[in-house]
Amino acid sequence: MAGEQRQLKRAVLWEPGPEKKVRCFLCNWRCLISDGNVGHCAVRKNIDGVLYSLVYDRVCAANDDPIEKKPLFHFQPGTRSFSVSTQGCNFQCGFCQNWRISQIVEGAIEGQPYSPEQIVTAAVRSGCSSIAYTYTEPTIFMELCAETGRLARERGLANVFVSNGYMTTEAIDFARPWLDGINIDLKAFTEDYYKRLCGAKLAPVLETIRHIAKNTNIWMELTTLIVPGENDSDHELKQIAGFIANEASVDVPWHVSRFYPNYEMDDKPPTPAATLQRALDIGKAAGLRYVYVGNLPGAEAESTFCYNCGELLINRVGYTIRSNNIKGGACPACNAQIAGVGLG
Numbered sequence: 646m647a648g649e650q651r652q653l654k655r656a657v658l659w660e661p662g663p664e665k666k667v668r669c670f671l672c673n674w675r676c677l678i679s680d681g682n683v684g685h686c687a688v689r690k691n692i693d694g695v696l697y698s699l700v701y702d703r704v705c706a707a708n709d710d711p712i713e714k715k716p717l718f719h720f721q722p723g724t725r726s727f728s729v730s731t732q733g734c735n736f737q738c739g740f741c742q743n744w745r746i747s748q749i750v751e752g753a754i755e756g757q758p759y760s761p762e763q764i765v766t767a768a769v770r771s772g773c774s775s776i777a778y779t780y781t782e783p784t785i786f787m788e789l790c791a792e793t794g795r796l797a798r799e800r801g802l803a804n805v806f807v808s809n810g811y812m813t814t815e816a817i818d819f820a821r822p823w824l825d826g827i828n829i830d831l832k833a834f835t836e837d838y839y840k841r842l843c844g845a846k847l848a849p850v851l852e853t854i855r856h857i858a859k860n861t862n863i864w865m866e867l868t869t870l871i872v873p874g875e876n877d878s879d880h881e882l883k884q885i886a887g888f889i890a891n892e893a894s895v896d897v898p899w900h901v902s903r904f905y906p907n908y909e910m911d912d913k914p915p916t917p918a919a920t921l922q923r924a925l926d927i928g929k930a931a932g933l934r935y936v937y938v939g940n941l942p943g944a945e946a947e948s949t950f951c952y953n954c955g956e957l958l959i960n961r962v963g964y965t966i967r968s969n970n971i972k973g974g975a976c977p978a979c980n981a982q983i984a985g986v987g988l989g
Contacts, residue, residue, distance in 0.1 A: 654701030654788045665694035672735050672784050672811045673849035686785040688733035698788045700731035703756030705746050706780050709771045711964040715807050716900050719985030720826040720864050723966045727768035730780035737844035739909035747781045761793040779807035794823035810850040826864040833876040834884040858893040864986045868900040871916045882924050886931035895932045896984035902939035953981035
C-alpha cells in the first residue's frame, strides 16, 4: 500500500495554538509544532493546524513473545504476550537494541496496515493472555494502543507497555482505563547520562514512576541497563534502588540488565557478571523485595524467591519457567503475600 493511501489518524492529547501551531502533550517534550512539521518523535505531524499520527496503521513488528521477555516477571508469569510496534521514538539512545525501527526520519516510515481488530484477533488465535506495545516507545503510537487496548479488554486480554517513561501524566491518565502493566526503563540517575546517551531528561521519568506508583493500579516493573563506566557506580546504583524503595514501593521489581555492545556504543565491553551481582546486592540492601538479573541466562537471580523466608517460588531459566509454586498469590512455605498480577 503506497504511503499516500494509508490512513492519517487524528492524534490524541494535543491542543491548537496560534498561527496553526499545535501543542502536543503526549510526552514530556510537549512539542510546539508549526504547520507542516513533525514533533520530536518524527511520527506526529501538524497538517493545517491539526495533529495527526503518521504510524497509526503502520505496524512494523508483530510477534508472540513470553511475557518474561518484556521483562515482566510478576505479571501473568508463564503466559504469552502478542507484541506489536510501529516505527519511531522520542529518545535517541546510543545503545538502542531496536535502532533500525526506532531511529527514523519523516518520509521513511515503513510498516504494514494492521488494524486494532486484526491485532486483537491475532492475539486471541495465538493463545496470548495479553498484548504488549513494545520494541519502540509505545507512547508515540498511542492512538493504535488505545483502540487496540479497549478491544483487547473486551476480549479478556490484558495490555502492557514497555516504555522509556517519558509520557506525561495526562497520557498516563488517558491510558489508565485499559493499561494493566508496564515496564519502564530507569536508565540511570543523572541528568548528564540522559542528556548524553539518550537525548532526553531524567526528571520526567522519575515523575512518571511516582505518578504510576501513587495514583494508578497499573502494575509496574523497572529495568536498568547497566553500562560499564556510565551508570555502574555504587553511588548511582544506591540512588536508583533508594528511589524505587522510597518513591515507588519495595514491591516494585527491579531488573538490572546486562549491556552488550550495540548501535553507536559498540566499543564498550559487556557488563561483567560481578557488576550485576553488586547491583543485585545494592537493591536488596535498599529493601527491594524483588531484584532480578537480565541478559545473563542461567543466573540464579532470574528466579523469584520469597522475600520473607527465601523459598524458591518461580524457577526461571531465560524466558522459560520451569516451575511456579505460588498458590493464591502467596508463598506456600510461609504464606507471605507476593506482589503481582495473576501469579498463581
